[in-house]
Amino acid sequence: MAPLPIHADLPALGDELFLIHHPRGAAKKVSRKSTDQGCLAQIIQNNKIFFGGDLDNGSSGSPLFDLAGRIVGVNDWAGGCPNTDSNGNPVGISAQAAAAILLDMACAPPPAADVNVVLVFDKSGSMSLPGLGGGTKIQQARDAAALFIDLLRLDRNHRAGLVTFSTTASVAQVLATIATNRDALIGPPPGRSGGAIGAITPDAMTTIGGGLRVGRQQLNATPGANTPAILLLTDGLQNTPPMMADVEAELGNTRLCVIGFGTEGQPNGPLLARLARDHGGIYTRANEGLALKKFFVLCFGNIFQTGIASDPFFVFPAGATAMPPMPPNICDEESVTVVLSWKN
Numbered sequence: 296m297a298p299l300p301i302h303a304d305l306p307a308l309g310d311e312l313f314l315i316h317h318p319r320g321a322a323k324k325v326s327r328k329s330t331d332q333g334c335l336a337q338i339i340q341n342n343k344i345f346f347g348g349d350l351d352n353g354s355s356g357s358p359l360f361d362l363a364g365r366i367v368g369v370n371d372w373a374g375g376c377p378n379t380d381s382n383g384n385p386v387g388i389s390a391q392a393a394a395a396i397l398l399d400m401a402c403a404p405p406p407a408a409d410v411n412v413v414l415v416f417d418k419s420g421s422m423s424l425p426g427l428g429g430g431t432k433i434q435q436a437r438d439a440a441a442l443f444i445d446l447l448r449l450d451r452n453h454r455a456g457l458v459t460f461s462t463t464a465s466v467a468q469v470l471a472t473i474a475t476n477r478d479a480l481i482g483p484p485p486g487r488s489g490g491a492i493g494a495i496t497p498d499a500m501t502t503i504g505g506g507l508r509v510g511r512q513q514l515n516a517t518p519g520a521n522t523p524a525i526l527l528l529t530d531g532l533q534n535t536p537p538m539m540a541d542v543e544a545e546l547g548n549t550r551l552c553v554i555g556f557g558t559e560g561q562p563n564g565p566l567l568a569r570l571a572r573d574h575g576g577i578y579t580r581a582n583e584g585l586a587l588k589k590f591f592v593l594c595f596g597n598i599f600q601t602g603i604a605s606d607p608f609f610v611f612p613a614g615a616t617a618m619p620p621m622p623p624n625i626c627d628e629e630s631v632t633v634v635l636s637w638k639n
Contacts, residue, residue, distance in 0.1 A: 299365070300366070301366045301396075302361060302363075302365040302367045302393055302394075303393070306361055308339065309335055309336060310336045311334065312336055312346050312348075313334055313362075314348055314350065314370060316350065317353055318350060319351055319352055319353045326348045326350070334346060334348040338377050338385040342394060344367065344368045344389060346389070347376055347377060352373060355371055355372070367392065367393050368392050369393070370389075370390045372389045374388060374389075376388065407599065407600040409454075410454075411453070411455075411470060411517055411522070412456075412526060412598055413455070413456045413457070413524075414444075414456070414457050415460065415464075415507060415525055416457060416459045416460070416467075416506075417459075417501065417503070417528055417529035417530055418459045418495050418497050419498070420498055421497070423497040426583060426584060427584075429638075430584060432557070433496070436528055436587065438488075438587075439591040440528070440591065441482075441487050442588050442591055442592070444492070445481060445487055446632065452521065453599075454471055454476070454521060456470030456476065456513050457491050457492060458506055459506070460505050460506030460509070461497070461501065461502070462500040462501075462535050464508065467491045467495070468490075470517050478490065479491060500535040501535055502535040502536065502537060502538075503527070503529055504536065504537035504538045504540070505542075507525065507527065507542050507543075508537060510527075511542070522550060523549045524551070525552070526552050526598065527552070527554070529556065530557040530561055530562060532561070532563050539566065551570060551571050552571060552578075553570065553571045553578045553579075554578075554580070554581055554587070554591065555567055556587060557580075558582070562580065576598070577594065579593060579594070585637070589606065589636070605623060607621060
């Protein structure tokens with residue numbers, strides 16, 4: 296089916312228009328065409344077309360056509376008949392002009408900003424307990440955090456640092472460019488099992504608020520154009536001040552991603568989810584080591600504006616050396632990152 300033409304010019308005042316839409320999710324409707332000041336272009340201002348018609352909530356996003364069947368706009372408001380308010384500003388049913396949309400489509404999106412990210416790592420005593428799937432929680436968490444750091448590109452100006460917390464919080468590795476800090480955080484290749492993350496040992500209580508405060512202080516100490524972000528990992532409930540509520544206002548524009556590590560009842564999921572949502576991030580809960588690595592990769596994508604295109608899971612039969620190919624669905628991307636992780 297051939298795509299409908301998009302009209303690159305604004306309609307003229309008085310032009311007849313019509314809309315195909317689904318008001319309130321109802322069956323498809325076609326707005327009337329008439330000569331009694333019905334669906335006409337009545338006000339055009341700042342690439343917005345105000346027109347008469349019969350619309351309702353749910354019509355947003357529908358195409359606005361001229362009588363030649365060309366798309367001239369996309370409906371974005373169903374606020375009654377076009378008019379002006381007391382200040383002379385137009386109000387009422389409106390559409391964003393296709394001319395402006397075409398201009399946006401012709402412009403390349405701005406590059407993603409570099410990021411300053413601080414890992415805020417729970418090292419309370421419960422992290423010494425056995426994790427699901429083998430090994431202790433602290434071992435699984437260290438492996439997943441090392442994978443996150445290893446994904447950072449050295450040809451960008453990203454910075455990374457590490458804060459740990461139990462009864463109190465402290466800086467384990469000062470925020471610095473990833474080229475400077477990678478080996479210091481996770482040790483040299485190929486093992487990537489040392490550094491400051493590999494040296495984390497569990498003890499004492501849990502001050503999540505304290506960890507967030509010290510993490511934000513690290514970000515404040517390195518101002519600039521980079522996007523500030525915190526990746527918080529915790530396996531339990533906060534029980535030592537400062538609490539999260541005490542420091543939330545200090546986080547400002549920090550993008551916050553949170554990984555709750557442990558069983559369903561251990562981390563305070565609703566509180567952590569709300570905190571992440573309010574700061575442009577996500578909350579996920581991971582149990583065993585492989586799932587924890589997958590969630591660290593998911594948080595990496597959220598922080599670094601990198602979409603997750605596929606997340607397959609395979610079981611190799613005994614004696615197998617290969618699996619069937621998995622074709623990726625990629626469009627207009629400049630690079631692809633493939634992360635492989637396994638257990639057993």
